[in-house]
Amino acid sequence: MVFQFEHDNLDTLDGERWAYRKVPLPELKAVLSKWQNQMNGKAWNSLYWTNHDQxxxxxxxxxxxxxRKESQKMLYTMLMTMQGTPYIYQGEEIGMTNVAFDSIEDYDDVEIHNCWRERVINGNADPDKLLDGIRYRARDNARTPMQWDDTENAGFTTGTPWLKVNPNYKEINVKEALTDKDSILHYMQRLIKMRKENEVAIYEDFQEYEPENEQLYIYERNFEEKQMLVVLNFSEERAKFTMPEEWKGKKTELLITNYPGEKELKNRELEPYEAIVWLAL
Structure with a gap:
């Protein structure tokens, strides 16, 4: 199991999306857990998955x-249960996706055009392969207009936006998310509420379980005699979860999950991209 965590510079792009080094989940977890433990009591982190350059x-x-819904909810469940200040970049609250423009002319980013000039116009790179890589890693993916509704230009403007709107705005937009009880937007609101009501999600101790697990990220938060257990499936396959010995016999309350149904803390199989957070009582 590998987690997509690539170099951010197009200089490394050879036109293939799989050319980026894909990092095993244990390697990513080691970095995240190190930040949580070594910055505790010494510094305050900024927690984010993306910004205008990603x-x-x-x-x-x-x-x-x-x-799309399950994995986006899982990723932000992690962000909202770590020490630091979490950021939700515009469009993330409804699960906006990358855009696959048909032509290089549809992109605005100077880095993209410099890369294209160097490798296609002045070089011998395959334009189709390079365009495929750009669609995957371009900074313009996070710069398309906000998708408010399913009207022209996604309700963003009656004029001409600086970039084309992602064609999936008909299905992915704020209006649709507000009417869907299972939307990413509603889940984000619940996550923020949970974090505000449970300071154990924010401060003090962090303990990771099963650091070599290639599918699950399991960790415990501790603050003022409160304990929280977070279980995240980073894969699109079912994953076996074994309850930590330290949590056996504890009475728990389910705080949030991105799947309906199971509330009890026990050994079980997690669904693809499932996220669960329990509070010890």
Whole structure:
């Protein structure tokens, strides 16, 4: 199992999306857990998955097709249960995805055009392969207009926007998310509420379980005698979860999950991209 965590510079792009080094989940977890432990009591971190210089989170690190909702919810469950200040970049709250423009002329980013000039116009790179790589890693993926509704230009403007709107705005937009009880937007609101009501999600101790697990990220938060257990499936396959010995016999309350149904803390199989957070009582 590998987690998509690539170099951010197009200089490394050879036109193939798989040319980026894909990092095993244990390697990524080691970095994240190190930040949580070594910065505790010494510094305050900024927690984010994307910004205006990164592609969309769900397309880069999750599954923007079959599991778009589940994977986006899982990724932000992690962000909201770590010490630091979490940031939700515009469009992430509805799960906006990367855009696959048909032509290089549809992109605005100077880095993209410099790369194109060097490798296609002045070089011998395959334009189709390079365009495929750009669609995957372009900074313009996070710069398309906000998708408010299903009207022209996604309700963003009656004029001409600086970039074309992502064609999927008919299905992915704020208006649709507000009417869908299972939307990413509503889940984000619940996540923020949960974090505000449970300071254990924010401060003090962090303990990771099963650091070599290639599918699950399991960790415990501790603050003022409160304990929280977070279980995240970073894969699109079912994953076996074994309850930590330290949590056996504890009475728990389910705080949030991105799947309906199971509330009890026990050994079980997690669904693809499932996220669960329990509070010890």
């Amino acid at each position: 592609p969309r989170t769900v397309s880069r690190r999750g599954n923007d097709g079959k599991y």
